[in-house]
Amino acid sequence: MNLTLKIWRQKDANAKGGIVTYQLGGVEPDMSFLEMLDVLNQDLIDKGEEPVVFDHDCREGICGTCSLQINGEPHGPDRLITTCQLHMRMFKDGDTIVIEPFRAKAFPVIKDLIVDRSSFERIQQAGGYVSVNTSGNTQDANAILVPKDKADTAFDAATCIGCGACVAACKNASAMLFTSAKVSQLALLPQGEVEADRRVLAMVEQMDKEGFGNCTNTGACEIECPKGISLENIARMNREYLRASTK
Amino acid sequence: MSGILKSSIARKVVMALSGLFLVLFLLQHFLINFTSVFSATTFNEVSHFMGSNFFVQFLLQPILILGVIIHFVLGFVLEYNNRKARVKKYVRFNGSANSTWMSRNMIWTGLVVLAFLVLHFYDFWFPEIIHKYIQVHPEDPTRYYGETVAKFTDPVRTLLYVISFIFLSLHLLHGFSSSFQSVGWHEKFYKGMRGATVAFSILIPLGFIFIAVYHYFNQV
Numbered sequence A: 001m002n003l004t005l006k007i008w009r010q011k012d013a014n015a016k017g018g019i020v021t022y023q024l025g026g027v028e029p030d031m032s033f034l035e036m037l038d039v040l041n042q043d044l045i046d047k048g049e050e051p052v053v054f055d056h057d058c059r060e061g062i063c064g065t066c067s068l069q070i071n072g073e074p075h076g077p078d079r080l081i082t083t084c085q086l087h088m089r090m091f092k093d094g095d096t097i098v099i100e101p102f103r104a105k106a107f108p109v110i111k112d113l114i115v116d117r118s119s120f121e122r123i124q125q126a127g128g129y130v131s132v133n134t135s136g137n138t139q140d141a142n143a144i145l146v147p148k149d150k151a152d153t154a155f156d157a158a159t160c161i162g163c164g165a166c167v168a169a170c171k172n173a174s175a176m177l178f179t180s181a182k183v184s185q186l187a188l189l190p191q192g193e194v195e196a197d198r199r200v201l202a203m204v205e206q207m208d209k210e211g212f213g214n215c216t217n218t219g220a221c222e223i224e225c226p227k228g229i230s231l232e233n234i235a236r237m238n239r240e241y242l243r244a245s246t247k
Numbered sequence B: 001m002s003g004i005l006k007s008s009i010a011r012k013v014v015m016a017l018s019g020l021f022l023v024l025f026l027l028q029h030f031l032i033n034f035t036s037v038f039s040a041t042t043f044n045e046v047s048h049f050m051g052s053n054f055f056v057q058f059l060l061q062p063i064l065i066l067g068v069i070i071h072f073v074l075g076f077v078l079e080y081n082n083r084k085a086r087v088k089k090y091v092r093f094n095g096s097a098n099s100t101w102m103s104r105n106m107i108w109t110g111l112v113v114l115a116f117l118v119l120h121f122y123d124f125w126f127p128e129i130i131h132k133y134i135q136v137h138p139e140d141p142t143r144y145y146g147e148t149v150a151k152f153t154d155p156v157r158t159l160l161y162v163i164s165f166i167f168l169s170l171h172l173l174h175g176f177s178s179s180f181q182s183v184g185w186h187e188k189f190y191k192g193m194r195g196a197t198v199a200f201s202i203l204i205p206l207g208f209i210f211i212a213v214y215h216y217f218n219q220v
């Protein structure tokens, strides 16, 4: 395959940045999207140019590190996948592909296609934990019974890998899907009940403080989420928040 | 008030509740207007009641106006905050891949509805207020039908009303079901909710269009 790549290049956080166009040949349909970028980078290195900087780690869809807005969608046109799981067979010979960093005020660009997603970590730190008695008499976790349906719903919420595609897809750059998944995975379990009220208030407050936009229920996040995190979690967080703030 | 409105979720909930309140008002308004199609007498009776009842005039009407103001002011705040949340725009943004046009353009459909409200107040509300409270005419309970119908002799006004109701429909197609999600009712647990809101959002504006067009053709 021969492709035209339009890639956002930005020297550092303060540079203005802009789209640079590259022609790339010899792309195999079985390559992953990141492997295609590896080929481009090898070309650039051979020519003595600066390679394109992009985030990745596991390359098997579990860590959430790879990002990229591809042709206007986070992780590209396929569903329920991360960018490392996107294959070039989704594209045609001769295609033009626009590759940009995830855009949000709360995700500032560090360089080229890498953004700083530590705002997610600060939301998590604000309340995404449970208290555990470490006095030496710690109760066995399995001693607390959890109904199967609750356990399943909590597990589904816990599959969020914190990739930020929800924010990137949202026209409002809202982090409600991520935050609601992190609130839900604990709110649904008896272990999470102790801090339930404090947690939802603190995490939402941090989310607002980071400068994410406000949800308008467009549902773009749910569709673009590689883990299929449901909007149901946002409804749950809204309920939790209302309950906690009217106490 | 301003304290709780610092939180994005609290604002969302107020937005949703004010929207739902306006939806209820819309239904009530439609039912009254619809009587004008089949009975001038009924329309006059109900309008006379609404126009002269103390409770309606001095309690419900101010609440309604406040509801509208809260709703669109919060709409502007929401839009402003959301624009601020993505300072640098995408070169390419494929919104239609993952969301409806209605959900992405609430501010525009809302603005058209707001512009319509200005026209609607100019047409009906200000003349009423002047008639009743400034010029203080003696009340004639049979005047409403004629006054209302006369407005729809004008093809331009009729057309503007029709266009506005189409935008109202687009606004509600997203807004009505969205407001349930905002207050924490996900559609998965309320079967039929989506269908009911979609039906309402199409049928009620269509009904308003019918009334306007009916009066236009009924007198030309």
Ligand code: HEM
Pocket: A215, A216, A217, B012, B013, B015, B016, B017, B019, B020, B022, B023, B026, B071, B072, B074, B075, B076, B078, B079, B103, B106, B107, B109, B110, B111, B113, B114, B171, B172, B174, B175, B176, B177, B178, B179, B180, B182
């Ligand atoms: C009779 C008139 C109106 C009705 C019945 C109505 C109804 C609604 C409803 C039910 C919602 C959903 C609330 C939510 O999801 O939280 C909504 C949202 C919204 N409305 Fe209205 N509205 C009306 C007029 C307006 C006006 C005049 C504006 C002014 C610009 C406006 C702007 C908005 C905006 C920006 C949203 C938020 C979008 C979202 O959350 O998805 N609306 N409206």
Ligand code: SF4
Pocket: A064, A159, A160, A161, A162, A163, A164, A165, A166, A167, A177, A178, A181, A221, A224, A225, A226, A227, A228, A229
């Ligand atoms: S909710 Fe989905 S899209 Fe958002 S961070 Fe978690 S896994 Fe990524």
Ligand code: FES
Pocket: A055, A056, A057, A058, A059, A060, A061, A062, A063, A064, A065, A066, A082, A083, A084, A085
């Ligand atoms: S690199 Fe780990 S999910 Fe893509």
